[in-house]
Amino acid sequence: MFVIIICVAIVVFMPLIAKIPVAIKMSQAGGYDNKYPRKQQATLGGLGERALAAHQNCYEAIAYFAPTVILVMALDEHTVNTVQLSLVFVIARLCYLVCYWANWDKVRSAFWLIGMATIIGHYWLLLA
Structure with missing residues (x-):
């Protein structure tokens, strides 16, 4: 059960990891606007926009x-x-992040599918 708890912790804190490139791109776009960060994030393009979506x-x-x-x-x-x-x-979600940042859309979708398949697998095992 220890490994599962660690996996939950990683997934729960993964948005913070995913925020790093967003914050970097915001800083590069005239400085991080802490008063209106969402307004600034809406103006990001390229990697910043993809990182925000991730x-x-x-x-x-x-x-x-x-x-x-x-x-x-x-x-x-x-x-x-x-x-x-x-x-x-967890591995699929981390790969998903990298693919989102790198703009590898088809590979990203494959990792999303793998992640969702694991969720289905859990329910399959629970119902068996």
Whole structure:
């Protein structure tokens, strides 16, 4: 269960990792506007715009992953398979970030699909 908890922590804090390039691009665009950061973020293009989308998508990923692993832990169904699925989800999400930043859209979509497949795999195991 320790590995699953670490995976949850990584997923929960992943938006902070994804925010780093956004903050860098905001700083390069005339300085980080702490009074109106969302207004400034809306003007970003290229890497800054993609990094912002990746940052926002990280929050969406929490909404899928967290309830899934909470069910796994609450039902005491953590197994080698659920640990592996959690690890694959985290790795896929990290690769997803890199692909978003690099503008590799098709590869990014493949990593998104892998991540979602792990969520389906968790429910498959829970219902089996």
